[in-house]
Amino acid sequence: MAELNPLTSRVPATRAVREVPDRVSLDGVEERWDASWSQQGLYAFDRTAAREQVYSIDTPPPTVSGSLHVGHVFSYTHTDVVARYRRMRGAEVFYPMGWDDNGLPTERRVQNYYGVRCDPSLPYVEGFVPPHQGTDGKAVKPTDQVPVSRRNFIELCVRLSAEDEQQFEALWRRLGLSVDWSRTYQTIGERARAVAQAAFLRNLARGEAYQAEAPGLWDVTFQTAVAQAELEARDYPGAYHRVAFHRTDGGGDVHIETTRPELLPACVALIAHPDDERYQHLFGSTVTSPLFGVELPVLAHPAAEPDKGAGIAMCCTFGDLTDVQWWRELRLPTRSVVGRDGRLQRETPDWITADGGRALYAQLAGKTTFSARETVVAGLRDSGELAGEPVATQRKANFYEKGDKPLEIVTSRQWYIRNGGRDEDLRAALLTRGAELGFHPEFMRVRYENWVNGLNGDWLVSRQRFFGVPFPVWYRLDEDGSPDHGNPLVPAESALPIDPSTDCPEGFTEDQRGAPGGFAADPDVMDTWATSSLSPLIVGGWLSDDDLFSRVYPMDLRPQGQDIIRTWLFSTVVRSHLEFGALPWSDAAISGWILDPDRKKMSKSKGNVVTPMGLLEEHGSDAVRYWAASAKLGTDAAFEVGQMKIGRRLAIKVLNASKFALSFGAADEPVSLDPAHVTRPIDRAMLAGLADVVETATAALEAYDHTRALEVTETFFWTFCDDYLELVKDRAYAATDDPAGAASARAALGIALDTLLRLFAPVLPFATEEVWSWWREGSVHRAAWPTAEPLRVAAGDADAGVVAAAGAALAALRKVKSEAKVSMRTPITAVTLTVPAAARTSVELALTDLRAAGRVTGTLDLVSGEDGSSVARDAELGTAEQRA
RNA sequence: GGGCGAUUGGCUCAGUGGUAGAGCGCCUCGUUCACACCGAGGAGGUCACUGGUUCGAACCCAGUAUCGCCCACCA
Numbered sequence: 040m041a042e043l044n045p046l047t048s049r050v051p052a053t054r055a056v057r058e059v060p061d062r063v064s065l066d067g068v069e070e071r072w073d074a075s076w077s078q079q080g081l082y083a084f085d086r087t088a089a090r091e092q093v094y095s096i097d098t099p100p101p102t103v104s105g106s107l108h109v110g111h112v113f114s115y116t117h118t119d120v121v122a123r124y125r126r127m128r129g130a131e132v133f134y135p136m137g138w139d140d141n142g143l144p145t146e147r148r149v150q151n152y153y154g155v156r157c158d159p160s161l162p163y164v165e166g167f168v169p170p171h172q173g174t175d176g177k178a179v180k181p182t183d184q185v186p187v188s189r190r191n192f193i194e195l196c197v198r199l200s201a202e203d204e205q206q207f208e209a210l211w212r213r214l215g216l217s218v219d220w221s222r223t224y225q226t227i228g229e230r231a232r233a234v235a236q237a238a239f240l241r242n243l244a245r246g247e248a249y250q251a252e253a254p255g256l257w258d259v260t261f262q263t264a265v266a267q268a269e270l271e272a273r274d275y276p277g278a279y280h281r282v283a284f285h286r287t288d289g290g291g292d293v294h295i296e297t298t299r300p301e302l303l304p305a306c307v308a309l310i311a312h313p314d315d316e317r318y319q320h321l322f323g324s325t326v327t328s329p330l331f332g333v334e335l336p337v338l339a340h341p342a343a344e345p346d347k348g349a350g351i352a353m354c355c356t357f358g359d360l361t362d363v364q365w366w367r368e369l370r371l372p373t374r375s376v377v378g379r380d381g382r383l384q385r386e387t388p389d390w391i392t393a394d395g396g397r398a399l400y401a402q403l404a405g406k407t408t409f410s411a412r413e414t415v416v417a418g419l420r421d422s423g424e425l426a427g428e429p430v431a432t433q434r435k436a437n438f439y440e441k442g443d444k445p446l447e448i449v450t451s452r453q454w455y456i457r458n459g460g461r462d463e464d465l466r467a468a469l470l471t472r473g474a475e476l477g478f479h480p481e482f483m484r485v486r487y488e489n490w491v492n493g494l495n496g497d498w499l500v501s502r503q504r505f506f507g508v509p510f511p512v513w514y515r516l517d518e519d520g521s522p523d524h525g526n527p528l529v530p531a532e533s534a535l536p537i538d539p540s541t542d543c544p545e546g547f548t549e550d551q552r553g554a555p556g557g558f559a560a561d562p563d564v565m566d567t568w569a570t571s572s573l574s575p576l577i578v579g580g581w582l583s584d585d586d587l588f589s590r591v592y593p594m595d596l597r598p599q600g601q602d603i604i605r606t607w608l609f610s611t612v613v614r615s616h617l618e619f620g621a622l623p624w625s626d627a628a629i630s631g632w633i634l635d636p637d638r639k640k641m642s643k644s645k646g647n648v649v650t651p652m653g654l655l656e657e658h659g660s661d662a663v664r665y666w667a668a669s670a671k672l673g674t675d676a677a678f679e680v681g682q683m684k685i686g687r688r689l690a691i692k693v694l695n696a697s698k699f700a701l702s703f704g705a706a707d708e709p710v711s712l713d714p715a716h717v718t719r720p721i722d723r724a725m726l727a728g729l730a731d732v733v734e735t736a737t738a739a740l741e742a743y744d745h746t747r748a749l750e751v752t753e754t755f756f757w758t759f760c761d762d763y764l765e766l767v768k769d770r771a772y773a774a775t776d777d778p779a780g781a782a783s784a785r786a787a788l789g790i791a792l793d794t795l796l797r798l799f800a801p802v803l804p805f806a807t808e809e810v811w812s813w814w815r816e817g818s819v820h821r822a823a824w825p826t827a828e829p830l831r832v833a834a835g836d837a838d839a840g841v842v843a844a845a846g847a848a849l850a851a852l853r854k855v856k857s858e859a860k861v862s863m864r865t866p867i868t869a870v871t872l873t874v875p876a877a878a879r880t881s882v883e884l885a886l887t888d889l890r891a892a893g894r895v896t897g898t899l900d901l902v903s904g905e906d907g908s909s910v911a912r913d914a915e916l917g918t919a920e921q922r923a
Numbered sequence: 924g925g926g927c928g929a930u931u932g933g934c935u936c937a938g939u940g941g942u943a944g945a946g947c948g949c950c951u952c953g954u955u956c957a958c959a960c961c962g963a964g965g966a967g968g969u970c971a972c973u974g975g976u977u978c979g980a981a982c983c984c985a986g987u988a989u990c991g992c993c994c995a996c997c998a
Contacts (some may be wrong), residue, residue: 063958272996279998297998310998344998352998359997436997445997485927489994601992632992669936674928675991679935681947684960691960699957750937754945764957850964857964860952907942 057710057814059701063694065687068805069660073212081818082217086587088131095594096122097575097624098218099607100137100226103203104144107210109678110600112651114630116667118598119216120745121628123801126217127824133591135222135578136211140200141231142567143261143441146506149196154179157505158186159540159562167191189505190541196227196506210652215660215804217820224578226570227506232536234577235570236511238614239456239500240529243512247457247617248500250524254356254363255499257449258439259381263503264453265439265446266566267460267496268606275436275445278429279348282419284309284326287334293326294426296348298434300419301383301411302355304331304391304400305376310365311351313339318351328353329424330415331396340365357448360495376403377447383411408447452524454501454510454563458613460494472612477626479743480673483601490605498610500569507564511537513544520555528558532582572610575623594624601629601673628743631675654683661803662687668802671746689753690806693799696760697810700788703771703781710814712793714833716786718779719770720884721845723837725763725787729755729794730830731839736798737824745802752798759791762846769891790833794825844881844909845889848874851909852893859916866917868897873910876903 076082096118101111126132150156153169170185187195204223211218224231242248256265277298284293295309306328311318321337328335342361343352354365356373365371378384387400399418403411419425436445459466470491478484501510511530514522528544530537539560543549551557573581575594580587593615599607608627615623654663658680665686670676701710717723732755739747770777771784793815800807800819811819851872856865874882882889882901890899896917904910 065960272994275997277997295998299997348998350998354998361998434997435995480928482927486993489926493994605993634991677935679947682935685946688960692958695958695961697957702957746937750945760958761962768957853963854965857952862953863963864954864956 057701057706059698059813063691063698063809065659065661065690065694065806065809068809069213069215069655072805072808073215076217076818076820077212077220079818081820082126082132082134082219084133084219084222085131086590088590090590092129092131093133093590093595094122094125094130095133095575095579095591095596095624096135097578097594097597097611098134098136099599100139100224100571100574101207102139102144103200103207104140104148107207107651108633109649109651109654110633112214112654112663113633113667113670113676114598114600115211115216116214116664117628117630117672117745118596119214119664120668120801121596121598121740121743122217123804123820124740124745124824126820127797127800127822129823132217133222133594134216134218135224136208136216136218136220137224137226137574137578138200138204138207139226139567139571140196140203141226141507141570143504143506145196145200145227146192146504149192149199149506150181150184151178152199153195154184155187155192155195156181156184157189157192159189159505161186161188161191163188163190163541167194169195188541189509190538192505193227197225200225200227210655213652213655213660215664217804222578224574226567226574226577227508229536230583231570231573231577232508233583234573234581235508235565236535236537237532237582238573238576238618239565239569240511240532240535242456242617243527243529245617248454249457250452250454250527252450252452254366254448254450255453256437256439256446257379257451258442258444259379259447260442260444261439261504262379264449264451264499264501265442266499266568267494268498268568268610269440270437270446271440272435273438274433276431277434277436278431280416280419280429281349281426282329282353283424283426284328284335284353286321287325287327290324293321293337293351294349295351295353297353298432299355299358299408299412300415301403301408302358302376303328303353303415304333304383304388304396304403305355305358305374306331306333306335306353307356307366307371307374308335308354308369309337309351310340310343310354310369311337312343312345313341315343315345315350317345330399330418330422331391332393333390333396338365338369340369359448363448373450375450377408377449379449379451381444381447382407453499454565455497456500456569456613457617458494458498458610459491460496460498466491466494469609469612469616472616472622475622476612476624479626479628480671483604483627483629483673486601486604487609490609498613500566501563502566503562504564507567508536508570509538509540509564510561511535511539512561513539513547513558514561516553516555516557516559518555520553522559527561568606568610571607572614574611575615576618592623593619593621596626596628597624598628598630601631604629626743629673631670631673633678634675635678649678658683659687659690659805661690661805664802664804665689665749668745668749672743686803689756690803692756692760693796693803693806694810696756696764697792697796697813699764699768700792701814703768703785703788704774710789711782711786712789713786714790714829716782717790717833719783719787720837721763721766721841721888722783722787723834724839724841724881724884725759726790726830727834727837728839728842729791730827730834733794733798733825733827733830737826740801748798749802752795756795756799758842758846759795762849763842764788766842766845766849766885766888766892770888787833790830794830797822797825838881840878841881841884844874844878845885847878847909848872848882848885848889849892851911852889852895852914855911855914856916859914861916864894867893867895867899868915868917870895870898870914871900871902871912873902873904873912875907875909876905878909879903882909 122132122134154171258265279296280300281296322339325334354362376383383403385404387397459469473487513528547558579592611623662683666682732751735751736748767784770780774781796807807819
């Protein structure tokens with residue numbers, strides 16, 4: 040048996056001898072070829088390539104603190120198919136891999152794994168050894184976690200991520216991703232931090248980044264500000280409470296409805312629509328609030344909706360975003376009562392002056408909004424200011440996507456980056472960028488436009504967390520120790536990355552940290568998207584490797600999921616627009632969801648039941664890739680094991696059919712690829728059909744339609760196996776009877792196999808490489824993508840319909856035997872074959888092959904028929920003995 | 924409330940104006956001379972519904988229903 044190990048069987052450029060194994064198998068192909076590709080550096084990026092030759096991919100960095108699930112396998116396969124196709128088209132493919140280890144998920148994992156927690160006020164400890172090292176899956180209790188400095192904490196994040204990343208890489212290699220593994224990045228890595236800080240400082244210098252103290256969405260669990268892009272509207276049970284406010288002119292009560300009675304002490308006005316007849320007489324008057332007796336104006340504003348609740352609302356600072364709008368536009372006072380911890384502030388506000396009101400507030404102080412609500416409602420009941428009983432309602436509330444309590448609105452100082460949310464010109468420019476970008480599929484474009492048109496504020500990029508990229512900024516402290524936020528101190532770009540909590544600003548010394556007249560670090564870190572939005576710059580060598588950057592940027596492709604168009608895709612466009620005034624890539628390929636059999640989005644928990652590695656081991660990587668490649672971009676796909684089995688069958692068929700096609704002729708005779716040998720009409724017709732397939736598949740892949748390319752190739756391949764191969768195999772064997780006919784069949788088979796392997800290579804990289812190694816030099820993955828022209832030359836003026844016509848006639852002969860319930864090898868001693876009149880010429884051209892494949896040993900009367908199908912009649916079948 | 928997809932045989936899906944397709948599953952056979960991780964043959968659909976355009980509609984237009992998703996919606 041031939042030596043298959045590519046590590047040892049380096050062969051000369053022209054292989055004289057086929058090394059086709061007696062038995063073919065997919066077993067072990069993944070390990071074998073991954074090792075070979077890796078050793079050859081087959082997918083290494085040649086950084087001397089000119090920009091026009093390069094096809095660069097802004098690979099999505101998977102979150103390493105989570106686990107990969109089948110959805111990842113699905114979408115990353117789509118990208119790899121594109122990468123392999125482009126490489127075969129002659130492009131130098133820049134295909135890196137990133138690891139997203141930045142942000143909250145890693146923080147939590149590190150806390151549990153090493154038993155530490157971050158305390159940014161602590162100094163860095165050299166050579167720190169964490170108290171735990173993985174704890175058998177058990178999390179270290181928060182009370183047992185040792186506080187460490189931010190730098191120590193980040194070091195542990197990086198260390199643990201590196202371990203996770205090895206497992207991820209192993210999976211991707213097994214799946215056959217043609218990534219250049221020398222080009223990886225981490226979103227918390229030094230380069231990513233330097234790039235994120237440099238880009239931020241440039242935004243700051245240009246006025247695109249700014250700081251503001253303003254009411255904003257706040258998660259009380261994580262105690263951090265949250266951006267619009269991280270919101271999720273969820274159903275949340277609530278109740279309308281009808282509450283009486285009292286007119287100060289003695290005119291009676293005004294009833295409003297609220298779902299948040301606990302905010303009564305934060306009420307600053309009652310507001311109705313200016314055209315609402317019911318409340319015209321009240322505008323300009325004042326009322327006092329129930330329980331607290333605070334005097335409030337009744338105002339008009341068009342944002343009030345007459346058909347909502349009572350049509351008149353209480354405006355609090357702040358219950359919702361409409362309150363913020365009213366507060367801003369009507370210049371209302373600020374009377375916040377909910378603190379950053381989600382509890383009512385401890386001190387009784389000074390705007391509550393009535394004794395009863397102050398006494399009640401004292402009961403609310405320190406309570407969560409939930410229990411404060413119960414207290415207020417009880418108070419309203421006692422005082423008779425609650426009209427009727429609360430009416431249950433289902434409402435939508437904003438949640439942080441990772442949180443489980445509704446967001447509050449809290450005033451805080453935060454960093455923002457302009458994204459068009461407050462600036463029509465910028466918004467229009469970003470919409471134009473979206474229009475320039477090629478979305479695949481096209482309908483995903485509306486999600487981008489929807490999002491940009493719906494922006495209601497700039498991008499909030501600061502987070503009150505630890506494991507992220509720190510803002511590279513310090514503030515001078517005045518004589519009282521108060522920070523001067525207006526004039527931040529910044530480092531030189533060349534000093535980046537820095538951590539302001541451990542590094543000193545120029546001109547200061549560490550002992551001045553926190554001291555009056557000294558300096559203080561900005562305490563915040565950047566939002567994870569503030570780093571991820573720079574992924575093409577991080578991996579492309581921006582600021583650190585200008586030569587590389589000029590060859591890969593702007594990139595060609597951004598592959599990603601549809602759920603992060605508003606975050607990752609949009610924020611990357613924003614950063615690129617601000618920095619370069621151009622798109623970061625020309626095209627975006629958006630993958631759909633994987634649905635479980637219940638048609639629900641496959642959740643991580645469910646996905647973990649079926650581990651990706653287990654899938655690859657059970658079905659083989661080519662089979663799983665086939666399943667993934669069978670689904671169009673942007674379309675949700677079912678998790679379907681059946682489709683993987685079909686893929687496995689296809690991969691095995693590729694091995695077996697190839698082995699057969701290579702078996703004709705002497706073993707030491709080279710397989711001919713010479714089109715001059717292809718002389719028989721049916722052989723030429725087959726190549727004409729293959730030329731059509733090449734054209735269709737190529738056009739489909741150019742249009743990011745890998746499913747169409749696979750489908751036409753696969754359909755041709757099965758017909759090739761079932762009909763063509765059967766029709767010509769006797770002729771291909773019989774070199775002595777008909778040397779020219781045998782040579783024609785053998786060359787056609789060689790050319791077809793060579794073409795088909797290349798067409799299948801992007802989807803089935805292992806099976807095609809395996810076959811390629813039997814008879815060709817080099818790797819199929821560095822072979823040129825096939826073109827139709829040489830096939831057309833070989834085919835001449837042959838009509839591709841000959842194969843179909845002969846195939847249909849062969850099927851008619853088979854049907855006779857099938858209905859007679861005899862073996863397909865049974866000879867036919869006489870038969871009348873009726874074929875469509877239009878196909879008669881084609882069948883005649885293939886008649887000798889047809890007789891051989893159908894085992895017609897006697898007379899075959901060919902008759903032209905009226906209808907469109909081929910039928911065999913009056914067949915006389917030979918006996919079993921005649922088979923031999 | 925605005926929008927985007929989807930709706931084709933039991934299942935998963937192709938099919939953008941010209942006589943309904945594939946694979947799986949099912950039924951009937953066959954088979955070890957490429958392939959039992961197999962081969963051959965067969966049955967099975969008024970293309971969600973209602974109108975319209977057209978010589979002709981699964982496909983184009985209008986509307987309806989169901990499902991999924993995006994955006995908006997906290998009084």
